[in-house]
Amino acid sequence: MSTTPTAADQPNNAGSKLWRAPFVGIATLVAMLLSIGLAHAVMRAIEEALGHDLTYVAQLFLGAGAIVWLWYGVKSKSENYATWTGFFTGAIIWMTWVELFFMYYGRKNFGMMPRMDGSQVTSEPEYLIMTATTGILMFMLAFYIFDKDTRCNMFVWIQKALKLNEGLGQSTKKASDRNYAIITFMEYIYVTWFCYAWNLLVFDPTFVGYGEDAFPAELASVFVSIIWGGYCFSRLMKYRRTSTAVRYGIPVANILWISVEIVSGWGIMTEIWLHPAEYWPELLVLTAAFAVLSALIYFAPKKQSEISR
Amino acid sequence: MTIRPMFVAAILAGSMIVASDPLPADTEVRVRPGMMGVADIGIQNCATFTDMHYHGPAGMEHQVLTWVQGYVFAKTGANIDALLAAIPGDNGWNFDTLTGVFVDYCKANPDVPVSEAAVALWATLNEGNKAPD
Numbered sequence: 001m002s003t004t005p006t007a008a009d010q011p012n013n014a015g016s017k018l019w020r021a022p023f024v025g026i027a028t029l030v031a032m033l034l035s036i037g038l039a040h041a042v043m044r045a046i047e048e049a050l051g052h053d054l055t056y057v058a059q060l061f062l063g064a065g066a067i068v069w070l071w072y073g074v075k076s077k078s079e080n081y082a083t084w085t086g087f088f089t090g091a092i093i094w095m096t097w098v099e100l101f102f103m104y105y106g107r108k109n110f111g112m113m114p115r116m117d118g119s120q121v122t123s124e125p126e127y128l129i130m131t132a133t134t135g136i137l138m139f140m141l142a143f144y145i146f147d148k149d150t151r152c153n154m155f156v157w158i159q160k161a162l163k164l165n166e167g168l169g170q171s172t173k174k175a176s177d178r179n180y181a182i183i184t185f186m187e188y189i190y191v192t193w194f195c196y197a198w199n200l201l202v203f204d205p206t207f208v209g210y211g212e213d214a215f216p217a218e219l220a221s222v223f224v225s226i227i228w229g230g231y232c233f234s235r236l237m238k239y240r241r242t243s244t245a246v247r248y249g250i251p252v253a254n255i256l257w258i259s260v261e262i263v264s265g266w267g268i269m270t271e272i273w274l275h276p277a278e279y280w281p282e283l284l285v286l287t288a289a290f291a292v293l294s295a296l297i298y299f300a301p302k303k304q305s306e307i308s309r
Numbered sequence: 310m311t312i313r314p315m316f317v318a319a320i321l322a323g324s325m326i327v328a329s330d331p332l333p334a335d336t337e338v339r340v341r342p343g344m345m346g347v348a349d350i351g352i353q354n355c356a357t358f359t360d361m362h363y364h365g366p367a368g369m370e371h372q373v374l375t376w377v378q379g380y381v382f383a384k385t386g387a388n389i390d391a392l393l394a395a396i397p398g399d400n401g402w403n404f405d406t407l408t409g410v411f412v413d414y415c416k417a418n419p420d421v422p423v424s425e426a427a428v429a430l431w432a433t434l435n436e437g438n439k440a441p442d
Contacts, residue, residue, distance in 0.1 A: 052366075111367035113346035119357040124364045128345055206343030220322040227318055 019300045022237035028245040032253035034290040041273040056104040059096035066092035073181030083243040086184025102126035131200040195254040229256035351424045355415035370408035401440030
């Protein structure tokens with residue numbers, strides 16, 4: 001999780017007209033938003049290509065492969081490489097060891113059924129299990145709030161608001177002590193988990209009712225998502241250091257994605273990423289765009305501190 | 310921009326969520342809000358069954374088999390095990406083949422109620438047929 005950049009922390013890219021504020025932030029947000037949609041598409045494509053039973057087996061190995069990749073990221077001295085490794089491995093672990101594990105237990109092992117609204121499936125078994133993890137999510141939130149080495153802007157702000165600075169003391173870690181692969185990895189998973197829980201609670205008829213009864217809660221959620229995400233995006237647009245921007249872009253995109261999920265539920269837009277077989281040309285173009293944009297960000301001019309510790 | 314207006318907005322939004330009323334009383338039989346599945350599998354049409362089966366195969370098979378036990382008992386005064394025991398030899402009927410009749414029937418007939426699939430299964434069992442391959 002990222003901190004606000006300082007002047008000393010800015011890359012030596014004064015000659016570049018592209019890699020400066022606000023373009024770094026904009027490019028990063030677009031890449032992160034694309035990554036969320038494409039991650040959905042990849043999961044669906046694997047499910048459809050392999051079938052559920054084979055997917056449950058394959059996900060074990062895909063996840064294990066991600067951990068090996070993460071190991072390389074943790075060993076790396078390059079903040080740039082470590083950040084991107086944490087991002088991709090976090091995404092893979094979330095899709096495999098989290099979502100597909102829940103899917104295996106919900107759909108097959110436990111024999112759960114989907115939640116229905118009339119004849120419509122509204123929540124699959126894996127998401128019913130995921131909703132039940134909200135308590136675990138919240139106690140981990142307490143850990144991040146009360147950990148003096150947490151550098152995320154929001155947690156730092158909460159620590160300040162709770163007047164914890166004196167009690168916690170100064171962080172024991174310098175920038176060079178921080179391992180950005182595992183930080184980004186945990187950030188990706190935690191932020192995704194948090195936003196899923198938020199979404200799932202807004203879709204839970206126990207709390208908000210069905211159909212039109214749920215509409216006020218959905219509207220409120222979209223409102224908070226756009227205001228919160230928009231505020232964070234306004235900060236992201238000041239970033240010039242790409243590694244920091246990627247780490248900050250992950251929560252910004254996920255918070256804004258809450259609105260995408262809800263608006264899709266209203267039927268205003270089609271979630272093409274949930275139907276990869278039907279919309280494969282569109283998704284192929286989006287994948288290519290994501291790959292090119294990510295490569296541009298990865299190879300953008302860097303300050304020395306981003307490529308070696 | 311200060312953080313205070315956002316904080317107030319978040320509190321207001323949270324209040325809206327808490328204040329939203331629970332589901333009003335329904336006239337149809339439904340499971341409680343939040344629960345999975347449906348209250349009466351027999352009144353669902355086969356398209357809904359197939360969709361639900363895709364998202365929760367083991368659970369749907371369990372529910373439909375439990376439900377059809379009641380149907381068979383009403384017809385014969387005995388359970389399915391007793392009915393299967395009357396079919397000689399290795400008849401191939403088990404959890405998967407019994408529920409497979411529902412799955413296949415509903416895929417082929419999406420517009421009919423699930424109860425029609427139960428009738429089809431009953432007809433097969435009552436004729437003493439072995440499980441389909």
